Amino acid sequence: MLSSSWIELDASAVAKNIRYLKKRIAPAQFVSVIKGNAYGHGIEQFVPLAERAGVSCFAVYDAREAHTALQVKSEHSRLIIMGMLDEDQLEWIIGKGVEFYVFTPQRLAAAVEVAKKLKRKALVHLELETGMHRTGIEEVEFPEVVDLIRKNRRHLCLKGICTHYAGAESVANFLRIQNQYQAFLRLKKELKKAGIVAEAYHSACSAAALIYPHTIMDMVRFGIAQYGFWPSMETKMNNLLSPQVKFTRDPLKTVLSWKTHVMSVKAVAKGNFINYGNSFLSTKPMKLATIPVGYHQGYAKNLSHSGLVLLRGKRAPVVGSINMNMFMVDVSHIHTVVPGDEVVLIGKQGELSISVASFAELTKTMNYELLARLPQQIPRVAN
DSSP: OOEEEEEEEEEEEEEHHHHHHHHHHSSSSSEEEEEHHTTTOHHHHHHHHHHHHOOOOEEEEHHHHHHHHHHOTTTEEEEEEOOOOOGGGHHHHTTTTTTEOOOOHHHHHHHHHHHHHHOOOEEEEEEEEESOOOSBGGGEEEHHHHHHHHGGGGGGGEEEEOOSSSSTTTTGGHHHHHHHHHHHHHHHHHHHHHHOOEEEEEEEEEHHHHOOOOGOEEEEEEGGGOOOOOOOHHHHHHHHSSOOOOOOSSSSOOOOOEEOOOOOOEETTTTOOOOSSSOOOOOEEEEEEEEEOOGGGGOOOOGGOOOOOTTTEEEEEEEEESSSSSSEEEEESSTOTTTOOEEEEEEEEEEEOHHHHHHHHHOOOOOHHHHHTOOTTOOEEEE
């Protein structure tokens, strides 16, 4: 392996998570959200695992991610672009049969023109503005959108009508989510009166589906949960304490582990500064192991003096600063550490584990950010 670290994906965990989540939303369709390089898990590696677990619909953010997904998904699986598209990408997208969100009349009009040129229907999902105020067709734009659809039905296939909730994972947003839900139902009814009916309606992400089951509708866009993470502790506790949902062990299993090897081992006498600068002084004789991962590889600088790794089944603390490509850990208490020993940055070793949540807390980031920022150049392998 050419890289200094690697990420392992647990295929059985993927299958377990998807099986559980499918039961929670049946008979709605499971949509696997693989934006952000499959939340850091790797689109190329995750898509085949999800397909083996019975998933046949994927959602990405932009055309670049769609191109990656098209290389590895089966020809029978659907693909939806939920976000950024330039008009010059529409010909490729429509030609490939990729579905995509439409959240402005201008994008809808452009899609119609490209569909006419290609003599192939554009597969669109109308995203409605219901109160998040990010992207979405405004109600005042409905007459223009309705007119475009009515006049161009042979050039369009309305695969979905959808919206997105503004923070379903937090009880602080309860009223806002309920207002959005009611707004979506009202707008859906308004469009139906105008003769605009979609093949499917969808609004729920992981958090909404797991806390507000009435939002499930025809499809659910599962992101973080399929990778084995609750969207928030509130979401997990809501499910753990709910009389409708009973589990004693966490039904979601973390898919990702991040590992490397010891690069070198050296003894340092008492009274020496370790690594760059003078931020860490050895107050006793120490044995240090150098780990060939740094902030360039996604191991955050603010883990200096506070991070932990697992080595030979024990915790080893970071000493000194995190460098661009390496850092050091104290292994004075661990016997017979040698270069080449496996080091776990995130995951399990023996009876111990370093969870993504604990890693995120130390770096003062959230799970989503930590996962999505894992560099793409780190190899991903499925086990």
